[in-house]
Amino acid sequence: MLTAYDATMARLFDRGGVDLLLVGDSLGNVILGLDTTIPVTLEAMIHHTRAVTRGASRALVVADLPFLTYQVSPEQAMHNAARLFQEGSAAAVKLEVDYRRASFEAWPRQPALPGARLEGARRQ
Helix, strand or coil: CCCCCHHHHHHHHHHCCCCEEEEECCCHHHHCCCCCCCCCCCCHHHHHHHHHHHHHHEEEEEECCCCCCCCHHHHHHHHHHHHHHHHHCCCEECCCCCCCCCCCCCCCCCCCCCECCCCCCCCC
């Protein structure tokens, strides 16, 4: 897995045989020059995810759900994840959760959306 934020890098990584491309909310730091990822919006993630999916022909593209786009409610999370699929053409979404505190039992079971789960108590 490598991180890409635009079509050019996605195309290079894809041609190089990278199987999984992450569009991370770290674009706030790397591309937008922000000190933190907190201001990164869902619209920015959709924009960059769409660019990466246009550049990748075979790699699976996973997009981060940015801060406060999934923490309020399961319904909010599902709605925003669906936007990354529909508008950004993501193949899966990733969200960072402290599994010691989070409960996913109340999350809607339908529609089922593909996601990526990274185990650990700390952000990667």
